[in-house]
Amino acid sequence: MASVALNVTRTGHVMQIIRDRIARRILTPGARLPSVRAMAEATGFSKSTVVEAYDRLAADGVIRARPGAGFYVAAPLPPLSLDRIGAEVEREVDPLWMLRQSLAERPGALMPGCGWLPDDWLAGAPIRKALRATARSDADGPLTGYASLLGSPPLRALLARRLDEQGIGAAPDQILLTDSSTQALDLVARFLLEPGDTVLVDDPCYFNFLALLRAHRANVIGIPMTPNGPDVNAFAAALAEHRPRFYLTNSAVHNPTGATLSAATAHRLLKLAAAHDLVIVEDDIFADFEHTPAPRLAAFDGLDRVIRIGSFSKSVTAAIRCGHIAARRDWIESLADLRIATSMSGNPLSAEILHMVLTDGSYRRHIESLRTRLARATARTMKRLRDVGIEPWIAPAAGLFVWGRLPGGRDAAALARVALTENIVLAPGNVFSTNGVWGDYLRFNVVMSDDDRVSAFLAAALKSGRLPATA
Numbered sequence: 001m002a003s004v005a006l007n008v009t010r011t012g013h014v015m016q017i018i019r020d021r022i023a024r025r026i027l028t029p030g031a032r033l034p035s036v037r038a039m040a041e042a043t044g045f046s047k048s049t050v051v052e053a054y055d056r057l058a059a060d061g062v063i064r065a066r067p068g069a070g071f072y073v074a075a076p077l078p079p080l081s082l083d084r085i086g087a088e089v090e091r092e093v094d095p096l097w098m099l100r101q102s103l104a105e106r107p108g109a110l111m112p113g114c115g116w117l118p119d120d121w122l123a124g125a126p127i128r129k130a131l132r133a134t135a136r137s138d139a140d141g142p143l144t145g146y147a148s149l150l151g152s153p154p155l156r157a158l159l160a161r162r163l164d165e166q167g168i169g170a171a172p173d174q175i176l177l178t179d180s181s182t183q184a185l186d187l188v189a190r191f192l193l194e195p196g197d198t199v200l201v202d203d204p205c206y207f208n209f210l211a212l213l214r215a216h217r218a219n220v221i222g223i224p225m226t227p228n229g230p231d232v233n234a235f236a237a238a239l240a241e242h243r244p245r246f247y248l249t250n251s252a253v254h255n256p257t258g259a260t261l262s263a264a265t266a267h268r269l270l271k272l273a274a275a276h277d278l279v280i281v282e283d284d285i286f287a288d289f290e291h292t293p294a295p296r297l298a299a300f301d302g303l304d305r306v307i308r309i310g311s312f313s314k315s316v317t318a319a320i321r322c323g324h325i326a327a328r329r330d331w332i333e334s335l336a337d338l339r340i341a342t343s344m345s346g347n348p349l350s351a352e353i354l355h356m357v358l359t360d361g362s363y364r365r366h367i368e369s370l371r372t373r374l375a376r377a378t379a380r381t382m383k384r385l386r387d388v389g390i391e392p393w394i395a396p397a398a399g400l401f402v403w404g405r406l407p408g409g410r411d412a413a414a415l416a417r418v419a420l421t422e423n424i425v426l427a428p429g430n431v432f433s434t435n436g437v438w439g440d441y442l443r444f445n446v447v448m449s450d451d452d453r454v455s456a457f458l459a460a461a462l463k464s465g466r467l468p469a470t471a
Helices: 002-023 036-043 047-059 095-103 124-136 153-165 181-192 207-215 232-242 263-275 297-301 329-343 348-359 362-387 412-421 452-463
Strands: 063-066 070-073 175-178 198-203 219-226 246-249 279-283 306-311 323-326 401-405 441-445
Touching: 002 036, 002 047, 002 412, 036 047, 047 063, 047 070, 095 207, 124 348, 124 362, 153 175, 153 323, 153 348, 175 181, 175 329, 181 207, 181 246, 181 279, 181 306, 181 323, 181 329, 198 207, 198 232, 207 219, 219 232, 232 263, 263 279, 263 297, 279 297, 297 306, 348 362, 362 401, 362 452, 412 441, 412 452
Parallel strands: 198 219, 198 246, 246 279, 279 306
Antiparallel strands: 063 070, 175 323, 306 323, 401 441
């Protein structure tokens, strides 16, 4: 099985070479491709690999075979892009690269590096039920009107009750609805930052934190992550040296490591934050996946200097965009002004549907089922990874992710590029890192990685001897 997967990898590499030459106008319609022998010599692959690649390109209509004369370009050329004239520069493997790969249209792709659940694991039936109920309603507001200043009062009241269950005291007027947790973080960054301000993040951290903070021209400093939270000594040193504006973290189900913040670490972080007048932004979008609630900075702090962000895109659906911010009342007032200035109003239809899903009784059963299924998928994925030589950093207590180290210090970014030729999207470690110290790690989505095809590819690629070690 491994040898077959390895052969397919080489085939995909040859196919990509030809597609790139066509896109760059090196090969134009009617041009003859290099002979099978010449391509085999140029790539170092076998002639049978080249023949298979050419046959697959012909089947896709990219090239055509002329008996006795070789292979010729058949496909119409794509529109010329100026950035492809001359020598091609391969896009850097960074947070935006990861976002592009995750969101690209890839029919039939395997997505072990993505950050969400498959459609059939989400709340499809409750959403359809809520959509039908909304369509039958005589109230036109959710279908036709603007949202109120802070967003749907019933949904904010419900969120306040849910936060109270987590030990976070927040009244409805301390909650602002947003279109997503990403928009929530963007508003917080607009509220707190000036260009050049310093922000502390975990290293590693969710890669879109890095992309968004860089869009705000922030100076981003990474704090080494441990299984119990950030390294407190490094955190204290960074506070003294950099005087950051805020610290951004996932404290409960950490992305990408799966780590859980300990109570002792939380108390030390909050003492340091108080001493240095530091704001903490706690992204808590994976909260409902926990079996037992972990310590929350927002709960210990009482929303004094902690801003809490949440959404339901991971547990309900990403198609209904509805996040929220919980914070001090005076901060919520300023954040609401920013919301008006940048996007006018929220989405009352999304809020109405989400409120129905959360209150019809099915969500609790849905989440309980998800927790059980995720625990089983995590156990299976960890075994699969160990079987091919990838060692998990920790055994996560909950959530979607396993953070795994490649054997022999192999370069995860190089492996991710090879995987793309096979229509497999991996998440290499350094897209999550400010310091570039996780180059031999990958983040694995436990549901998307529980697949024989992913295991076969990883086994073949790691045994091939063609992957370099990290620098």
